[in-house]
Amino acid sequence: MRTVVQMILLVSVIEAVVCLLVLCVSRLVRNRRERVRREAATATRPLILQAVGDEDPDAGAVLASLDQRSWRAAQPTVLRLLGRVKGGSHASLTEILLSRGIVDRALTDGARPRGLKRAHAASLLALTGHALRTDPRRGPEARATLHRQLTDRNATVREGAVRALGRVGDADSARLLLAQLRSPRAVAAGLTGDALIRIGPAAVPALIEAVHGTGGEHRALAVELLGLIRDRRAVATLSTALEDRSAAVRASAAAALGRVAEPAAVPALIHTVRADTSARVAVAASEALGLIGDRGAIPVLHEALAADGYRQAHTAARALLRLGPAGRDALTEGTFAGGSAAAHAREALATAQLVAGGER
Amino acid sequence: MKDVVVALIHFSQYAVIGYFLVLNTVYLVLLALAGRTIPHLARRRRLTGVDDLATSPLTPPVSIVTAAYNEEPTIVESVRAMLALRYPRHEVVVVDDGSRDNTFERLKEAFGLVPLERVAPGEIRSREAAQSVHVSTHSVPLTVVRKHNSGRADSLNVGIDLAAHPLVCMVDADSLLDEDALLTIAQPFVADPLRVVAAGGVIRPVNDSVVRHGQVIEPRIPTRWLPRIQVVEYLRAFLMGRTGWSRVHGLLIISGAFGLYRRDVLVEVGGMDADSIGEDFELVVRMHRHLRDQRRPYRIVFAPEPVCWTEVPDARTVLAKQRRRWHRGLYETLRRHHRMLLRPRYGVIGMVAYPYFVLFELLAPLIEVCGIVVVAVGFALGIIAPPMALLFVLAAFGYAVLISLLALLLDELGLHRYRRLGDLGAVAAAAVLENLGYRQLTAVWRLQGWWASLRNGKPEWGEMTRVGFATPTPLDHGSHATIPEMSETGH
Numbered sequence: 001m002r003t004v005v006q007m008i009l010l011v012s013v014i015e016a017v018v019c020l021l022v023l024c025v026s027r028l029v030r031n032r033r034e035r036v037r038r039e040a041a042t043a044t045r046p047l048i049l050q051a052v053g054d055e056d057p058d059a060g061a062v063l064a065s066l067d068q069r070s071w072r073a074a075q076p077t078v079l080r081l082l083g084r085v086k087g088g089s090h091a092s093l094t095e096i097l098l099s100r101g102i103v104d105r106a107l108t109d110g111a112r113p114r115g116l117k118r119a120h121a122a123s124l125l126a127l128t129g130h131a132l133r134t135d136p137r138r139g140p141e142a143r144a145t146l147h148r149q150l151t152d153r154n155a156t157v158r159e160g161a162v163r164a165l166g167r168v169g170d171a172d173s174a175r176l177l178l179a180q181l182r183s184p185r186a187v188a189a190g191l192t193g194d195a196l197i198r199i200g201p202a203a204v205p206a207l208i209e210a211v212h213g214t215g216g217e218h219r220a221l222a223v224e225l226l227g228l229i230r231d232r233r234a235v236a237t238l239s240t241a242l243e244d245r246s247a248a249v250r251a252s253a254a255a256a257l258g259r260v261a262e263p264a265a266v267p268a269l270i271h272t273v274r275a276d277t278s279a280r281v282a283v284a285a286s287e288a289l290g291l292i293g294d295r296g297a298i299p300v301l302h303e304a305l306a307a308d309g310y311r312q313a314h315t316a317a318r319a320l321l322r323l324g325p326a327g328r329d330a331l332t333e334g335t336f337a338g339g340s341a342a343a344h345a346r347e348a349l350a351t352a353q354l355v356a357g358g359e360r
Numbered sequence: 361m362k363d364v365v366v367a368l369i370h371f372s373q374y375a376v377i378g379y380f381l382v383l384n385t386v387y388l389v390l391l392a393l394a395g396r397t398i399p400h401l402a403r404r405r406r407l408t409g410v411d412d413l414a415t416s417p418l419t420p421p422v423s424i425v426t427a428a429y430n431e432e433p434t435i436v437e438s439v440r441a442m443l444a445l446r447y448p449r450h451e452v453v454v455v456d457d458g459s460r461d462n463t464f465e466r467l468k469e470a471f472g473l474v475p476l477e478r479v480a481p482g483e484i485r486s487r488e489a490a491q492s493v494h495v496s497t498h499s500v501p502l503t504v505v506r507k508h509n510s511g512r513a514d515s516l517n518v519g520i521d522l523a524a525h526p527l528v529c530m531v532d533a534d535s536l537l538d539e540d541a542l543l544t545i546a547q548p549f550v551a552d553p554l555r556v557v558a559a560g561g562v563i564r565p566v567n568d569s570v571v572r573h574g575q576v577i578e579p580r581i582p583t584r585w586l587p588r589i590q591v592v593e594y595l596r597a598f599l600m601g602r603t604g605w606s607r608v609h610g611l612l613i614i615s616g617a618f619g620l621y622r623r624d625v626l627v628e629v630g631g632m633d634a635d636s637i638g639e640d641f642e643l644v645v646r647m648h649r650h651l652r653d654q655r656r657p658y659r660i661v662f663a664p665e666p667v668c669w670t671e672v673p674d675a676r677t678v679l680a681k682q683r684r685r686w687h688r689g690l691y692e693t694l695r696r697h698h699r700m701l702l703r704p705r706y707g708v709i710g711m712v713a714y715p716y717f718v719l720f721e722l723l724a725p726l727i728e729v730c731g732i733v734v735v736a737v738g739f740a741l742g743i744i745a746p747p748m749a750l751l752f753v754l755a756a757f758g759y760a761v762l763i764s765l766l767a768l769l770l771d772e773l774g775l776h777r778y779r780r781l782g783d784l785g786a787v788a789a790a791a792v793l794e795n796l797g798y799r800q801l802t803a804v805w806r807l808q809g810w811w812a813s814l815r816n817g818k819p820e821w822g823e824m825t826r827v828g829f830a831t832p833t834p835l836d837h838g839s840h841a842t843i844p845e846m847s848e849t850g851h
Contacts, residue, residue, distance in 0.1 A: 002748065005377070005755045012758030019765040020788060023772055027781050034779075083411040116403070123407045156404045163412055190550030194416040217554065228417050310481040343479045350476055354495065 040073030048077055051096065052089040060092055064099035071100065082127040094131040103128055103138065110145035115154035122149055122160025129167020142168050150180045155187075162187045166195030174203035178210050181218055189221055196225050204231045211237050216246035223249055227256020235262050242268050247278040254281060258288025266294045273300050282307075283315045290319025295326050302330045306341040313340060317348035328352070369738045376731035377752060383720050384759045387596070390604030391766050397603050398664050398774035405665060410543040413550060414446055420549060421449035422542060422620070423523030427515035428454055428533040432461040436470040438533055441574025443500050447542045451501035454533070455490075455519040458509030467504050472497035478522065484631035486510070486517040493522070512616075513632035513639040520626055528626060530640075532617040532670060536566060536576055541666035545620045548661045557625045558647060558660045560614030562599050564777070565591050566669035576669045581783040581790075586679065588790040589798050590672045595787075596767040599664055606662035610713035612648070614660070616640030618668030625651075636696075638689015645697050648709045665775065676801075683802050684809030687725065691810050694718055725803035725810070732800065757795045764791035 044066065050059035066074065082093050097103050102124065109121035125132070125142050132142045146168070149161035158180075165173045177192050177199075186192075196203045203225070210222035223241050226234040238260065241253035254272060257265040269292075272285040286304055289297035297319070304316035317334075320327040334345030413419050424442050428435055435454070442452045456464045467473060473494040480490065488510040496502040505518055520528050527549060529542065538544075541561060548556045567587040570578035582588045598615065605611045616639065629643070629650050636642040644660060651658045673679040694717060701718065703710040735753075738744030768787055771777065778784060 002751065005751050008381070009751065009755040009758050012755065012762045016758065016762045016765050019762070019769050023765070023769055023784055023788065024781065026769075026772055027776075027779075027784050030776060031779065031781065119407050156407055159404070159408050163408065166412075188551035189553060190416070190418045191412070193418045194412055197417065224418075310479070310483070314479065314481075340479065343477070347477050347479050351495075354474065354476065354497065357497065 037073050037076070040070060041077060044070055044074035045077060048074060048081065048093075051092050052081060052085060054088060054092065060096050060099075063096045075102075079124070079127060091131060094128045097124075097128055098131070103132070107138065107141050107145055110149060115152075115157060118149065118152060119154060119156040119160050122146065122157055122164050126160055126164035126167060129164050132168045139168060143170065143173060147173065147176055150176055150187075151183070151185060153185075155185075158185060158187050159191060162191050162195045166198035169195065169199045169202075171199075171202045171205060174199050174206040175209075177203075178206055178218070178222070181221075182215070189217070193221055193225055197228050200229055201231050204229060204233055208234060208237045211241055211249075216248055219244070220246065220248040220252045223252040223256050227252070227259040230260050232260065232262075235260060235264070238262070239265055239268055242272060247281055250276065250278065250281045251284040254284035254288045258284075258291035261292050263292060263294055266292060266296055270297060270300045273304055279309050279312060283309075283311045286312065286315045286319050290315075290322040293322055293324075295323055298323055298326055298330050301327075302334065305331075305334045305344055306337065306339065310340075313344045314347075317344040321348050321352050365741065366743050369734055369741070369743045372730065372734040373738065373744065373752070376727060376734060377756070379727050380731075380756050380759070383724065384763055386716065386720060387601070387763045388766075390601050391763065391770065393604035393607040394600040394664070395770055397607050398770060401663075401665060402774050405544070410446075410540055410547070413543050413547065414448060414540075416448065418550070419448050419543075419546060420527050420553070421451075421525040422447060422527045422529050422546065423451050423453055423519075423525040423623070424529045424531055424542075425453045425455070425516055425519035425523055426531050426533045427457050427512045427519065428459065428463050429457045429509070429512075429515075430459050430461045430463060431533045432459070432463045432466055434534055435463050436466050437574050438536070439467065439471070439502065441536055442531065443502065444539075444574070445537060445542045446539050447546070449525070450529075450542065451503065451524060453503045453505065453519045453523055455505045455507065455515040457512065457515040458488075458507060464504065464506060468494070471500060471502055471504075473502075473504055478503075481521055483627045484517045484521040486521065486631075487514045487634055488518070490518055490522070511634055513636065514634040516639075517631040517634065520623065520631055523623055526623050527620055528623045529620045530616065530618075531668065534671065535563075535617050536571065536574055536669040537618070538667045538669075539575060541618075541668065542620075544666035545618075545663050548659070548663065549620070549622075552659060555657050555659045556622075556661060557651065557658050558614060558619060558621045558644065560602065560611070560660075560662045561618040561620075561666040561668055562664055563594060563615050563617050563668050563670055565594060565672040567671055567674060569669065576667075578779070579669075579777045580780070581778060581786045582672075582674070584674050585790065585793065586676065586798075587672045587674045588786055589794045590679075591787055592764050592768070592791045592794055594672075595771055596764050600767045600770060602662040603664045605713060606660075608708055608712070609659065610708040610716075611660050611662050612645060612709065612713045612717060613641045614644050614662070615668070617670050618666075636689065636692060637685055638693050641689055642693040642696065645693055645700070648706065649697055649700055652706050652709070667777075679802075680805045680808075683805040684812065687722075687806035687809035688813045690717070690722055691813050694722055722810075725806035728800065728803040729807060760795055760799075761791050764794065 044063070047059050047063055050056040051063055063074065078093055078096065082090060085093070106121040106124040109117045112118055125146060129142070132138045146161045146164050149157050152158050152161065162177065165177060174196055177196055180186055181189060181192055196207065207222045207226050211219050213219060223238060226238060238253050238256050241249055244250050244253065254269060257269060266289065269285045269289050273282050273289070276282050276285065286301060289301060301316045301320050304312050307313045307316065317331060320331050328349070331345045331349050335342050439452055439454060454467065474497055475492050476495045478493040488508045490505045490507050492506045494504045503522065505522060507515065507518055516530055527546065531537065545559050545561045548559045564579065565582060565587050566576060567582035569576050569580045581591055602611060619640070625647060629646050632639045633642050647660065673682055700706045700710045701714045735744060735749055739746070739749065765788060768791065772784065778787070
């Protein structure tokens, strides 16, 4: 026992001393590195801001020709800004990276053995992807690299590739993004969906195919994304999806039809509010009717005010608010109905009054 | 008789040594698990970031729900900070739990609150219903609910019921969240929307940090030793321990100060238990039990990066009350759900995490105090030789300090929040000092909390006295607005 205790004490003391040393050295090195970077960045920050704000036409050229040391200090700020700016500012910063050959290096780094290098490459392509999309040489090369990275063994690389394809991808990229959702190395559905939304109309054919596929979750996601892209080519598919066997798909379809604001879907949505067995679907259909704004929906929404479920009545009241004076009249009539319908009607009218007062 | 006593003392001595060996080894295992997770997450975040989540229409909207009781000096700044969090769509629901000061009046003045007739969904029952609901006329998504005082858990239930969004983030009214904290804690829900039902974030002491407009712009180690030692505790137990448990799907607790939940699951389990003094712990255990009973795939995760900054007690009396309350809550929850213990149907929770909490969280203060008594009695009777006793104490001490330093090292290498070398030195010193009285005192307080529960004594909360976040000086001076010390805790 004595020996065991002595061993524990000895090992603990030695390791504690090692910990303290590593802590101190790590912090000192990090502080020094940050200080040096901060000092170097101070010199380049005005240039970067001028390039972003388009204040000085030469600022970009100066940044593009900075020496390596100064650029290493400036690069983190440039990359951080790239993630947060749009339009001309984004184009200016991307041009600097292109001039310095950084984007070309990222295209090559996509095939490196080290996972961190590949991940950095994907991350950089994500930041500059908008400009690469129309580049006749770099665009196809970037897409090819990123398509390969969708099956990378490193999860961070795959996520970076998905993000990048959202900026530089095309119709083929959309198909591959949807296909990887079913693979063991799938990237989060939310990230993949965001990338597909960014690809936009080019992703619609692949999404329509996916709606007819298997797997309720993936079909529901495809339907939701079609609604967010708001492409009218999807209307027929979305209307059919209102009859899907999966409640999740039907709910997504109702929501999507509301986003697309398809007037031809109103009768189907009215039927859904009345007849669907799933409360979640009925709620989505009520909301969609409010977004479409067709006054033909007023009777069914007025009925739904008296629904047993809170969400149905609440959503119906909010939807009626969107249907103009006739909708408000229906709400006012609802205030005399008694029970929860009256309460929901009063709440909606009071909210509308508040919003109107705020706008004035 | 003497032989019996001698044998008992020797046995107890070995039993206590063995217990602390096992306890610290378990911490070491949790640290190793956290050691694989934290650097990986930090690297991943630097590369993929949260910028896309901040603009994505697929990021699920969040209702931040907070219960406020006598928070007059800080409530406006806290709510402003919550409203300013970077997130595509979120609302703030403040439940004024019958404050006796001007908490509501401050909010009304700052945000132009007006009453609004609201229909409550009634999906979560509460003891005290909302007396009135108020919304802001300043075009901010803020709802303030007034009700009679009935405690934090019941107030949160009122807030959860009125929450409009599918995710509910419960935050303490006096806490500060990092600007991207909501985005980071929401990431697991985006990554795995069908299975993730709850996520916890890290709590760090904010005492003496630099705060400006509700944002911690420079984390610092507290200047006083009591909160300084709590920094060590929080790093070891909350950050490293919970990251490790999350890695093996054994996370049994999410801090009440900062947690994100799926609202529909909260409704299913009936919200917080208003009778429980450890309501945050009890909620998560109940969620595990409910979902495993239903055999539904789910995950409850811990995210080591999104930080919630909170002021920790810097007075002994306040800390004592807190620790008594925590241990009482721990015991009552473990007792209530004891059927989960060592039941295979509850998987890692029932077979590993639950036994750990019983053996190494609940019993730890008892074993520690017994150990002290055994050594003292052994000394007095001349049974334990001083050199051996000293060796044992030093070994236990050394192992515990090592665990704390490893936690600090992992935090520095993975997250590096504290920039000043002096701060690291202070925390390292606190890791040593923690074992010279602090741990022993908290063991006694924890036992007192346990004893109070066994005697069915009334739980103690106490009155809160707040003096507010200090007004920051002009930005160009870059000076330090520090949070004044609290005098008491309690809600």
